[in-house]
Amino acid sequence: MTNTTLTRHYRDERGMSLVFVGVGFMAFLAATTLAIDVGMFMTARSQAQNSADAGALAGAIALGFNSFTDRSASGPAVQAAINGAHANHVIGAEVSIGPDDVTFPIAPSGESNRVMVWVYRTAARDNNAVPTLMGTVFGLNTVDIAATATAEASPANAMTCVKPFIIPDRWRESTTGQLATQNDTFEMFDNHGNPLPNPDNYVRSGDGYTGYNNEADRGTLLTLRAGNGNNIQPTFYYSLAMGIGGVENWGGMTGGEAYSWNIANCNTTIMHRGDLVLQEPGAMMGPTIAGVRELMLRDPNAQWDVTNKKVINSAFTGQSPRVFPIPLYDPIYYAEGKANGRYADFKVANWIGFFLVDVSNSEIYGRIIPIAGIVDSGSPTFDNSFPIAIRLVQ
Numbered sequence: 001m002t003n004t005t006l007t008r009h010y011r012d013e014r015g016m017s018l019v020f021v022g023v024g025f026m027a028f029l030a031a032t033t034l035a036i037d038v039g040m041f042m043t044a045r046s047q048a049q050n051s052a053d054a055g056a057l058a059g060a061i062a063l064g065f066n067s068f069t070d071r072s073a074s075g076p077a078v079q080a081a082i083n084g085a086h087a088n089h090v091i092g093a094e095v096s097i098g099p100d101d102v103t104f105p106i107a108p109s110g111e112s113n114r115v116m117v118w119v120y121r122t123a124a125r126d127n128n129a130v131p132t133l134m135g136t137v138f139g140l141n142t143v144d145i146a147a148t149a150t151a152e153a154s155p156a157n158a159m160t161c162v163k164p165f166i167i168p169d170r171w172r173e174s175t176t177g178q179l180a181t182q183n184d185t186f187e188m189f190d191n192h193g194n195p196l197p198n199p200d201n202y203v204r205s206g207d208g209y210t211g212y213n214n215e216a217d218r219g220t221l222l223t224l225r226a227g228n229g230n231n232i233q234p235t236f237y238y239s240l241a242m243g244i245g246g247v248e249n250w251g252g253m254t255g256g257e258a259y260s261w262n263i264a265n266c267n268t269t270i271m272h273r274g275d276l277v278l279q280e281p282g283a284m285m286g287p288t289i290a291g292v293r294e295l296m297l298r299d300p301n302a303q304w305d306v307t308n309k310k311v312i313n314s315a316f317t318g319q320s321p322r323v324f325p326i327p328l329y330d331p332i333y334y335a336e337g338k339a340n341g342r343y344a345d346f347k348v349a350n351w352i353g354f355f356l357v358d359v360s361n362s363e364i365y366g367r368i369i370p371i372a373g374i375v376d377s378g379s380p381t382f383d384n385s386f387p388i389a390i391r392l393v394q
Contacts, residue, residue, distance in 0.1 A: 101118040
């Protein structure tokens with residue numbers, strides 16, 4: 001072969017396009033792997049986080065509204081967390097989660113009111129890793145995905161959809177040392193406004209709080225009756241002047257009509273602990289009963305399960321409209337007002353959840369039930385809040 005021939009072959013560029021096509025194909029395959037598999041992994045990670053969030057929230061709801069003390073593997077909080085996580089699939093398959101993956105860490109406040117959940121789709125857990133689509137070309141068959149979330153059943157410091165009647169928070173009777181029952185009367189001053197030597201005891205918050213508890217008092221039957229004069233009795237209610245908060249074009253309702261509307265519907269005005277609220281002037285027994293009857297018709301088949309202490313047969317998948325918050329007033333503040341000639345205002349001390357069972361003549365029957373509240377960042381929190389706010393914290 002001559003030098004000319006060698007030179008020609010050396011300089012010949014025919015066939016180089018195949019080399020470039022081959023290199024380009026590999027680059028294209030790598031880019032496809034990145035676009036498809038990495039995108040899928042990001043989706044899987046997002047779905048796993050949704051699963052963990054759902055599990056943590058479900059666990060916190062069960063902790064707050066089913067049982068705050070049962071944290072066993074078969075208890076409502078753990079089982080609700082597992083079921084909530086399983087209901088949210090990751091790339092079409094259930095996550096791996098067991099009782100050991102549900103824990104109850106201590107909050108910075110020192111309360112044990114948190115639920116932490118871990119969910120997995122990994123090879124080590126039930127051989128449940130997420131399979132790749134294009135990664136197998138490079139020897140990557142699966143990828144491990146895990147996520148965690150923490151939710152909290154925290155004390156609420158505000159409430160909305162409150163009904164326009166109020167009852168006193170509970171106190172301890174000085175004569176018996178027992179918590180007040182339906183026919184007791186809060187006594188702090190005599191008829192001349194002088195302090196009694198041995199008054200009834202109301203503890204507003206913290207250790208020794210005498211008011212209602214959302215777990216201990218669940219299912220307690222209350223019979224609400226229209227207040228008689230200025231007496232402070234556990235189930236004597238007084239009507240509140242609330243207006244029609246959060247409603248536009250409400251037709252100019254006033255007085256009894258507006259008051260009755262507030263019972264049958266949700267007034268979105270936010271109420272805080274410590275708020276001063278005014279008594280509605282005039283007799284409101286008729287509008288009260290009318291509003292309560294209308295409210296019962298919203299969910300007529302709902303019933304109270306005495307054994308399990310919960311609402312059954314409701315037409316609503318969420319909370320029945322017959323479950324609502326009732327504000328509680330501070331009996332000390334009201335008694336001091338009476339002694340000093342101030343009768344018309346109340347100070348909000350707390351709320352209770354109330355399931356409306358029935359109404360007969362002028363009496364309203366219901367059961368105490370845990371209820372959700374809200375957290376207003378602009379207002380202070382307080383111990384022993386009856387309503388609970390469920391929120392993700394991590």
